[in-house]
Amino acid sequence: MSALTTAAPGAPVVELDLAELRHDPYPAYAQLRRSTPLAWVPSVGRHLLTRYDDIVHAEKLPEVFSSREEGSLLLRTVGPNLLREDDPEHRRLRAAAEPPTRPRQVRDLWAGTFERTAHELLDRIADRGEADLIADFAEPLVAANLALVLGLRTARAEDIADWSRAMMAGNSNYADDPDIWLRAEQATRAIEDAVAEAAEAARREPDGSVISSMVHAADPVSLTEIQNNVKVVIGGGVNEPRDVFGVGAWALLRRPEVLDRVLKDPASWKRVFEETARWISPIGMYPRQLTRDYEIAGVTLPAGSRVALVIASGNRDESVFERAEEFDIDRPHRPHLAFGGGPHFCMGAWVARHEVSALAWPLVFSRLKDLRLAEGAADRLDGWVFRGLTSLHVTWHTA
Ligand code: HEM
Structure with a gap:
């Protein structure tokens, strides 16, 4: 079934400016939820599905809302992979990769090194009294942790962070910029070499990592798939x-x-994590493609239709989360959508929860005394497919 790149008959068409979405997508999402919960948005080339219940409904029907979106930029950048496969192929790849990211493995295998790395990064900045906590701490920490969990022993945190940037630029290269493709290709080649080397080492000596787990999977996974x-x-x-x-x-x-x-009350860091992920979801939306005609949100979408599940919007749906625009760690528990749902539920959820809520925040706030936002800093939120702070300048007292 080839992808349809036009609006489904009868689907409302809503023009949205991508620059405005990047700046702040939430007013547009609120409007869509209110009046056109399924709308074709020409600048995105997809039908945006914005209400919580409709997104959950779609995630329960992966055989209709397929992850195999044809011609996607992710496929061009990365090649076939577990995120853009459906079961049973997806299940085979996920079963091979997942074990090292389960809660027990995170605790027993990785947590100790995560903590040491966090301390080392804080040691480097502790005497300075000021830093950009994104560039100087969070990014190198999560990049080093990722290298560890994946089993890329020789890759430096800077390499992982650079590769990640190059790949993400490729995945969103809607303008077809040749420089972006070149950087993405260089990054993918470097990753392929590093993985081939790590897979060879793990074949000789299993090390509990994601690469090792895929190398030794009961249902075989090829080197290209790894x-x-x-x-x-x-x-x-x-x-x-x-x-x-x-x-x-x-x-x-x-x-x-x-x-x-x-x-x-350190136990509340967990609530801070879930509320932050709900309030400003790091992944705002992801694509699906219909395998057959299906009616949702009052519109019959023909087979091949492209849909974006806008989880950042579902996470602000007032029918589920009261005063949804407020950051409130005391709100009644309702499952948020920030990690997705269905078979593709985020494989790294426990890694992320541990490194951020059990380690990074508690260590930063206990080691950097009287931490404050730096006065006059131009830190801002940016993005809609991915959204976060571009920097976080802070100051603290040094003894
Ligand atoms: C707060 C942090 C994170 C958030 C909010 C997040 C969010 C998501 C979401 C929304 C999806 C589903 C996408 C889709 O269905 O198309 C996903 C999938 C995935 N995530 Fe995460 N992620 C996070 C951290 C991580 C980390 C640290 C890793 C690696 C250790 C990771 C690895 C994956 C993988 C491999 C998938 C694909 C799973 C599959 O297709 O079965 N994620 N993530």
Whole structure:
């Protein structure tokens, strides 16, 4: 079934300006939820599905809402991979890659090194009294953690972060910029070499990592499949935990009374994590393609229709989350959509939860005394497909 690149008959058409979406997508989402919960948006080339219940409904029907979107930029950048496969292919790849990212493995295999890396990064900045916590701490931390979990022993955190940027630029290269393709190709070649080397080492000596797990999978996975899956993880495993860290820290620093309560009750870091991911979801939307005609949100979409599940909007749906635009760590528990749903539910959720809520935030707020937002800093939120702070300038007291 080839992808349809036009509106379904009868689908409302809504013009949205991509620059405005990047700046702040939430007013447009609120409007869509109210009046056109399924709308064809020409600048995005997809039908945007924006209500919580409709997104959950779609995620329960992966045989209708397929992850195999044809001609996607992700496929061009990475090649076939678990994120853009359906079952049973997806299940085979996921079963091979997932075990090292389960909660127990995170605790037993990775947590100790995650903590040491966080301390080392804080040691480097502790005497300075000021830093950009995104560039100087969160990004190198999550990149180093990702290299560890994947099993890329020789890759430096800077390499992982650079590769991640190059791949993400490729995935969103709607303008077809040749320089962006070139950088993405260089990054993918470098990842392929690093994975081939790591897979060879893990074949001789299993090390519990994601690459090792795929090399020794009961249902075999080829080297190309391992390489492509690692590319997807690098493309998506850096910015999301980095952005939850940044947005959550920023939200608390702007609400000293909430921060105070959290510091007195460390168990509440978990709630801070889930509320941050709901409030400003690091991944705003992802694509699906219909395998057959299907009616949703009052529109019958023909087979081949392209849909974007706008989870950032579902996470602000007022029918599910009261005062949804507010950051409120005390809100009644309702499952948010920030990690997706269905068979593709984020494989790195426990890695991200641990590195951010059990380690990064508690260590930063306990080691950097009297932490404050730097006066006059131009830190801002940016993006809609991926959204986070571009920087987080802070100051603190040094002894
Ligand atoms: C707060 C941090 C994170 C968020 C909000 C997040 C969000 C998501 C979402 C929404 C999806 C589903 C996309 C879709 O269905 O098209 C996903 C899938 C995935 N994520 Fe994450 N992610 C995070 C961190 C990570 C980390 C740290 C890793 C790696 C260790 C990771 C690895 C993956 C993988 C491999 C998939 C594909 C799973 C599959 O297709 O079965 N993620 N993530």
